[in-house]
Amino acid sequence: MSDIILNTNVQTFAPDLMDEARLFAEYLNGADIFVNADISDSLRAEVKVGNSVRSFQSSTPQGDALEIKRLTKRFLKLALYDSLASYCGVGLPWGSLTGIRPTKLAYDYFSSGGSADSIAEYLTNAFRVSEKKANTIQKIINVQSKYVHxxxxxxxxxxxxxxxxxxxxxxxxxxxxxxxxxxxxxxxxxxxxxxxxxxxxxxxxxxxxxxxxxxxxxxxxxxxxxxxxxxxxxxxxxxxxxxxxxxxxxxxxxxxxxxxxxxxxxxxxxxxxxxxxxxxxxxxxxxxxxxxxxxxxxxxxxxxxxxxxxxxxxxxxxxxxxxxxxxxxxxxxxxxxxxxxxxxxxxxxxxxxxxxxxxxxxxxxxxxxxxxxxxxxxxxxxxxxxxxxxxxxxxxxxxxxxxxxxxxxxxxxxxxxxxxxxxxxxxxxxxxxxxxxxxxxxxxxxxxxxxxxxxxxxxxxxxx
Ligand code: SF4
The missing domain is CATH 3.80.30.20 (tm_1862 like domain)
Structure with missing residues (x-):
């Protein structure tokens, strides 16, 4: 397994991007990664992996400073995940997620008005979580709902x-x-x-x-x-x-x-x-x-x-x-x-x-x-x-x-x-x-x- 070389102009998010890149360590074969982003208003990113270049964009994130940072991080990680998955020709079971608790995202989705039945679909669309893992989270949330009250x-x-x-x-x-x-x-x-x-x-x-x-x-x-x-x-x-x-x-x-x-x-x-x-x-x-x-x-x-x-x-x-x-x-x-x-x-x-x-x-x-x-x-x-x-x-x-x-x-x-x-x-x-x-x-x-x-x-x- 070779070292990962990642260059980015958004230094605040460099550790998160590196965590994302590490998920693909065994497939990269030394390909360099560049993430250049403009996050000053609407979100734009250009990701280069080896010789493959892809561009991404999303609307301006809304909310307080913390929420804007969270949404920006999510956008950048997903852009990098999609680029790496395409370059390496693999999808990962947990998609772009690098955190400890995928269930937390499901609960956050709930509290922002998402419906219980669409948790799996949300995880797949927003984070590229595989259908199988997303369905598992949906089942877990259903079981846990008995205890929340x-x-x-x-x-x-x-x-x-x-x-x-x-x-x-x-x-x-x-x-x-x-x-x-x-x-x-x-x-x-x-x-x-x-x-x-x-x-x-x-x-x-x-x-x-x-x-x-x-x-x-x-x-x-x-x-x-x-x-x-x-x-x-x-x-x-x-x-x-x-x-x-x-x-x-x-x-x-x-x-x-x-x-x-x-x-x-x-x-x-x-x-x-x-x-x-x-x-x-x-x-x-x-x-x-x-x-x-x-x-x-x-x-x-x-x-x-x-x-x-x-x-x-x-x-x-x-x-x-x-x-x-x-x-x-x-x-x-x-x-x-x-x-x-x-x-x-x-x-x-x-x-x-x-x-x-x-x-x-x-x-x-x-x-x-x-x-x-x-x-x-x-x-x-x-x-x-x-x-x-x-x-x-x-x-x-x-x-x-x-x-x-x-x-x-x-x-x-x-x-x-x-x-x-x-x-x-x-x-x-x-x-x-x-x-x-x-x-x-x-x-x-x-x-x-x-x-x-x-x-x-x-x-x-x-x-x-
Ligand atoms: S018994 Fe448990 S805590 Fe003790 S060494 Fe083994 S795994 Fe660690």
Whole structure:
């Protein structure tokens, strides 16, 4: 893959244009790109890719300065996308979109008077999103519409446990190795429980209600059963959706599952990522497919709703191996399945290595997952990340009426998140604006400066 050379006279938009050009990196073969635009009144652009030149124009954008900038960016990106797609002879599944949430565009379209039935058509016309992906967004919006009306005065409570037993090769989350930090576990749990109590007290004082609770990480199930009990005592779930991420099957025991049940957990994530033992060993997971099956059945016997995460595009895994995992997971019928596309995130082990990953293979994998799960599951949330292989997506499927409220309301930024723990990020959603507060990541600092930092977090949560 050669470097991308892009020249433009509209420097403000150069980073956005570069993001667009990167989507075509594997097809460009060193062709230079020039984008010359006049955006002073009506919008005009001339785009040259290699020897091919195309001209574009659009009427004068209307609105405040921010809106004008947004529409100008959209025009330039689409002009470049159309030129690159024509030069390279390919169309991309998500068209000119480079952002994380295609659903946000659908919601924006709604709020500007667009009709629910024409979302797919809008995405295809305005952004060149493929018909298939646009229809998926339309379905997701339909499923989510059930939840939009039931979030008034609601907030999500998030609890972060930043420890893992080793590191999966694709992961870039800042989690501490539980084996090197065992001395911090007990004090961390005690302080985290204290923080949860203070935050829950504040939620009540503010007259708000908890929509969902999510204990994530890291791997919260690396804590022993006693610590999990101490942590969960601080949470009165009151029957709301309560997820506990027991991501690694090797970290789960019957004793821990029994504690989760006792304290009101309703949903447990047991994530195999793949059911191919060779791949599991290659990506740094310490469990086998058999261990996953045992834990899955055990968790099922407690009556939890179960979520399983799968990743398409893992190092060295073939399309057929991926399909086998999908078939096996489908035969278990978990309430939720999330199919991720591998992302070469900075800081992960795989980002440093030259993996043999072919985008066409990944598209076959995600297409197969969609085909299998869309027969009796609903796609219900979707997001994209930077550095995703094949520029695809992560997509959550749910059995009807088993959608995870947390995934919808957090991902769509419909409700605030009151987050507790080192490395957690609280988000206040107020009148369309989002305000964030990041807690310190370092566990030692979290413990040593607990009171000061807690006060500053509570002050933030009271601000808006
Ligand atoms: S268990 Fe999850 S958080 Fe921990 S290293 Fe693996 S992917 Fe990352």
């Amino acid at each position: 039931d979030i008034k005065n609601g907030v999500n409570l998030y609890v972060h446990v930043p420890f893992c037993d080793g590191r999966c090769y694709y992961c870039s989350f800042p989690s501490a190795d539980v084996n090197k930090n065992s001395a911090y576990l007990a004090p961390y749990v005690t302080k985290l429980a204290e923080e949860i109590r203070e935050v829950v007290k504040l939620i009540k004082e503010q007259g708000k209600r908890i929509l969902s609770i999510y204990v994530g990480g890291g791997t919260p199930s690396v804590l022993d059963a006693k610590m999990i009990a101490e942590l969960l005592t601080a949470i009165d779930s009151n029957g709301v959706e309560f997820t506990f991420e027991a991501g690694r099957p090797d970290s789960i025991t019957a004793e821990k599952l029994s504690v989760l049940k006792e304290y009101g957990v309703t949903r447990v994530c047991v994530n195999p990522q793949t059911l191919n033992n060779e791949t599991l060993a290659r990506i740094g997971r310490k469990h086998t497919a058999e261990m996953f099956y045992n834990v899955y059945e055990s968790a099922k016997s407690y009556g939890f709703d179960l979520n399983t995460d799968i990743i398409a595009g893992l190092d060295g895994e073939s399309v057929d191996e991926f399909k086998r995992t999908i078939d096996q997971i489908a035969s278990l019928r978990p309430e939720n399945v999330t199919v991720h596309t591998l992302s070469r995130k900075r800081g992960s082990v795989i980002a440093e290595n030259d993996l043999k990953i072919f985008c066409a293979d990944i598209a076959q994998m995600t297409d197969y997952a969609y085909e299998i799960f869309s027969s009796d599951y609903n796609p219900y949330y979707l997001y994209r990340q930077k550095y995703m292989v094949g520029n695809l997506e992560n997509i959550g499927f749910s059995l009807p009426c088993k959608e995870c409220v947390n995934n919808i309301t957090v991902m769509e930024e419909m409700a605030s998140v009151y987050a507790c723990g080192a490395g957690s990020i609280s988000k206040l959603v107020t009148n369309g604006a989002i305000h964030r507060h990041a807690s310190v990541k370092d566990v030692k600092l979290y413990l040593n400066e607990f009171d000061t930092r807690l006060n500053s977090k509570l002050a933030f949560l009271c601000e808006k």
